[in-house]
Structures are given as C-alpha cells and as structure tokens.
Amino acid sequence: MSTVTTTDLAGAVEDAAAYLYVWALKDIPQDLRDALAAAREKETSTTGRRVLDVIHRNVSIADEEKNLVCQDTGIAVYTCRVGEHFPLHPARIYAALKAGTERATVEHPLRSNAVHTITRENTGPNTGYRLPIVHWDFVPDWDGLDVKCVPKGSGSENMSFLKMCVPADGVKGIKQFVLESIVGAGGKPCPPGIVGVGIGGSADYAMYLAKEAIARPVGTRNPDPLVAQLEDELFELLNETGIGPMGLGGDVTVLQCHIEHADTHMTLNPVAVNYQCWAARRATAHVAADGAIEYDREF
C-alpha cells in the first residue's frame, strides 16, 4: 500500500489510471494467486496439471521480470465509485481515465488493441470512441473516489452469452444456460477462470451485472443468501463438466462463479454470462478529495 499526494485532482485521477492499468497487467491479485494454487492442488489429469504448472511458472516469471502476465492488454474497463462530494465532476473523471490509459500505453509501451469497429483500423493508444469503458456507481454523503481497473482480454470477452429465459424456465433455466455456455466455450476463454453471471434487470443490465461479477475479488459471495447459494451450486456443477484447464480435459474448469442480480419485470428472466480468463487482472486505488492516492484498496 502506498500513498501519493497532489493538489491537481484531475492529474491524480490520470496518474491513478495510468498506474492501475500497467500494475493490473503485471501483478495479479493475491486472491487469484490463491485460487490458482488451490486449482493446481486439486487437478489430477496430466494435461490439466501441465497447464496449471505453466500458469504457475508464468506468474512467477512475470513477477521476476516485471513483465505482463498476458500479452493481451485488453480493453481498459474501469469501475468508479464516486462520492457525492468528490470535487471533480464525472465528465472530468472520465477524461482523466482516458488520458491515463493513453499515457500508460505510450510510455510502457503496451500493445494497442483498439480499432474502429467497421474499418478495423487502429484508433490509437487503447482508447477511442467510447473507449475506455467505465462503470459508474454514486455514493451519497462521501467525498472520495474508488477506481478499479479491469483490463479485459478478448479471448474471454468473446465468450459472452445472453439468454432471455422466460419466468417458467425458473432458476433451473438459469443454471442450464450457464452450464451450456461454459461447455460450449470449451478452451477458448482460457479456463480455469471466473464465470460472471448477471440475472434479472433487462437484457443490457444483465450483461452489465455479469461484468461487475467478474470484477469482484475471487471467491467472494453475493450478500443475498439466495444468490450466494446459487453461486456455490453453479461453482460445483461447472467443475463437474470436465472441460478442464485450457479445455484439454480435467477436474478444474472454473476458479469461481460470481453472480450479481437485479429485480426485474414479472415477465422477464434474463441471464447473462461474461467470462474472465485465469489471468483475471484487477487493480484498485482510492483517490481522496485532496488528491491523495492510496493503491490496493479493494472494493
């Protein structure tokens, strides 16, 4: 944990974004390291153990050489919790996050992945029209800002699925859809990773919630006991599918299943799946109203 103080608040947010993006790519969180170690203990197949041994070696080498864990620098996704009294408007926070993303990309340098969605031409330093992506949450009676950076790789993002189940499908329909999605994804999203599930709300909001779910610390449980029970159940079921590490077969298919939910229309039963690869990169910072930055403050 470290603290930095500056009087330029937009500059502080930019600094935090630039630092978080590179830090997230190089140093995976301890909860993820623990989950990967547990997976390595549990796995019994030859190919699965081979994969998990390589992952372990890779994380160690990234630490030693201060290199990126994975070459896919992703799309930069940020989650912001903005206090009601934080003295920088979200419009300026967004501009600062964008500037920080660009600075990190140019200075490191990082591979730039952002392209125009029709021409496929590169749009610059991992930013573009509506990039980076920011999830916002607003907190009353508070003057701080929490920022989380989740660089999201394409291999896992391509394995995103939405189904508008009907109410008569019930919770069983939700479970079936998650199971068939993860079996269908096979080795493509770099298993074993985190399965994020969003249920309820609307079609778009269910997927938004699924993305929130993958950004949680590994193994945390939803505060609603009904949802937490579903997380436990799906976690067990998913690991019975036999897809295994990198889809080559084995005991460990997922590191965790996280679910976020919202109340919904009586006629709706949406379920969205967003996968996060084993290199589930995530880094956090807190920016105080005076510009002091405190890194590694999980939320």
Place this chain on the structure above:
Amino acid sequence: MAIHEVTFPITDPAEILKLKAGDEVTVQGHIIGIRDRTQIRIFDQGVEPPMDLSGSFLLHTAPNVRKLGPGRYEKLCIGTTTSARMVRFTEGLGAQYGVRAICGKGGFPDEAIEPMQRLGMVYFAIVGGAAALETTQIEEIEEVAWEELMPECLWKFRVKDFGPLTVGIDAHGNSLYHEVQARATKKLEELYARL
C-alpha cells in the same frame, strides 16, 4: 503420453506423424507468427506471403514490441491468441503453403480434423495467457513482414525450448477438443437431470 522435441521448419513428414493427441512437445528452431488480418490478406485478398511457410510452425499471435529501427523490433511481451477464429484457413495453409503445425490456444473446432489428417498437420495447444514465460522462450524477432498490419504482421521468431505444448489435434484424426466436448455434452444430460 510421450514427450517429444521437434525442430522447425521440418523437412521429414514423419516428424509430424509420430505425434499423438495428448503428447507433450517442446519446439526448437524458427516459428512464424500470424493472426486474423495476416490470413485475411493471404486468402481473402489473394496476396502471396513474403516468407517461405513450407514445413513451418505457425503461432497465433500479435506481440507487444518496441521498434528499434527499420524492420527491427525488440520483444516486450509475446503471447498467443484464440485459434478458433482462424480455423477456416487451415486447409489453405497446409495445401497451398505446406504449413505443418499450427499453435494457438483454445483449440480448433472439428472442421480442422479432416484436413489436418489428410495433409499431415498438427495443432499444438499452448497455455493461453502465459505470455511472460513464452516471451523468455523467444530468443529473437528475426524478420517482420507487412508492418502496416501492426501488430498482426508476419513475424519470424527464433525460439529455444518453446513449450511445453500439448498435441491437441494430431495427423491421425484424433482431437482432444472433440473428445472433451463429447464427454462434457454427455455429462450435461446427467447434470440437467439433477437440477
């Protein structure tokens, strides 16, 4: 499951035929980096690749690099991307250009099995995301073509002890991915019955 070491490019097709699905392989020699746009240019736009691909090992990649000078790049972080997007180029790579091995992550769907068997090709599974390790096994970027497609250029890498790789699809019609999917699909019926 046997353990092999193979040096690419190969001249003897028997080097590929001895590999069986599930075997562990370490690669030496030279490998060629290729990706979506590179193959779209070759096959959809009909542009001849300016590198000899016969007997080659192709890696599905788009590296993080630093430019040192004209055509010269320093490796920063080199890893591997999802192969399934590029499966339709398999036949052309083998039949027209003599490619013998394709390496990526996540596997190829079943449509790759028949051409790989007919043409004597293998698919090597690498551990996706393990780029820090992979970078240490790539000694040098020796050649780059089509720089305007950066980072989806044609890259020639010299490697040392590249792996361990797993033979995902062999040249005898066996695919680990097919086997795992078949078992998982059957397992799903059992799991659904318990819900």
